[in-house]
Amino acid sequence: MVNDTTLLLDLDGVSVARVERLAYGRRRVHLVTADETARACPACGVFATRVKGSAMTRPRDLPYGEGGLELRWHKRRWWCREAGCPRRSFTEQILQIPAGARLTARLRDTAGHRIRDAGSTVIQAARDLHLSWPTVMEAFRTQARDVTEAPLPQVTVLGIDETRRGRPSWEQDAETGKWRLTRDRWHTGFVDALGHGGLLGQVEGCTVADVLAWLATTDLDWRKGIGYVAIDISATYRAAIRIGLAHATVVVDHFHVVQLANKMLSMVRRRTTAETRSRRGRASDPEWKARRRLLRNREDLTDDQFATMWNTLLSEGKIGQTLLLTLLP
Incomplete structure (x- = not known):
């Protein structure tokens, strides 16, 4: 059964030993390990029985209350007595706070979800959670992989449209003196126009080659399931569809x-x-x-x-x- 001090913080694997009140309404929460699996060696998995010493870390967690909480985790350092194990000693770690982590896993997950699912900007999420911009951006990249690497949902009506993304960038070739485009101001987006798949992909540029390059990354069976393609009145997109999705019917969106x-x-x-x-x-x-x-x-x-x-x-x-x-x- 989970004790009350573990439920209070709702951080699995640790329990609250005591709480101090600091200046400006802040509170310092002292934690101890409550999960027996924390003394399993990360290299060989054998449970350690001999304590080498103690350690104290200060992981940061989700903001709580107006003053916030300061966490102090008092954990033990163990000897690994397994003869064939290359790891001689290790400190306790739990799923929410891996060894060497300065942030809890749920704090990183919350930062990524605020941008991916709640429409927050990186700067706003960093301010709300008291984190740095690079930390929040990395958390967002981690959460975004779950979406970008997930298989595409079956789409019946594929929507293709361009979106303007800033200004173009040009670079001059030192040998020929000619200028070439290094960053296009137009991006092409692919969406599920009829279902709930949302944005399926986005590529830089709005040429026939750009559209065909994205379609080439999808499965043949997935492309065969597309019956209609909705576009604006664009001859470029129409030409790309005739090549990459020749079986689909081209329609112009209502707008x-x-x-x-x-x-x-x-x-x-x-x-x-x-x-x-x-x-x-x-x-x-x-x-x-x-x-x-x-x-x-x-x-x-x-x-x-x-x-x-x-x-x-x-x-x-x-x-x-x-x-x-x-x-x-």
Whole structure:
């Protein structure tokens, strides 16, 4: 049965011996080993029976309370009496606090999870947990491996889109004098557009070769399971899909279709106004007043709003009729 002092700290393998109150509300917690397996030799696994001495470490743990806790682990150093073991002595260690560790395992895990799962930045997590930036970044890399090295979920609809990532970087070749791109400002992301897989991968660049390079890292059976690929209106991505996923159906995502339709409608409105009125549109023109409603979804307009827009444009002759014809499927 786990004793109450172990449950109080909730750190398996150690128990609280005593607590001191320090200045500024901080408390110093003295720990002793509560796990018998801590005296097993890390080299040969044999339980040691002879104590060589004592040691004290100061592992850091999760923040607790306003003042925080200072941990002092008083542990023993053991002799390994196994004849064939190369390890002569060792100090006690538990799963949460390995030998030589300055941080508990749960503190490192929490730092990584805050960035990977909670959307926190590295700087914010470091401030909240009182850790350094490199420590938190390394914890995030460790947690991210569980995601990046996990097998991809089965995807029916694959989404491909570009994302801007900072500024490009160029480097001049000392021999030829030509400049070459060393860091692209565009990255290509691959997502599960229909399921819950989220972001599947991301590569630098947005060329056909970049897309095919990522697809080449996936299994053939996984690629065969993709029935549709959703992209923006990009000839580059379409060409890559025709090569790497020839069996899949290419579809354009809803956002870019609506965006393209709105751009076309606005272009027709401005062009028709210029041809009919021989000038640019003005605030007094009915088609200019209706420019916002023309770009809204029908379900977002009340019946009165839609009827007012429709009847007003219909009475404007060529301008209104042209715009209404553009709206019709």
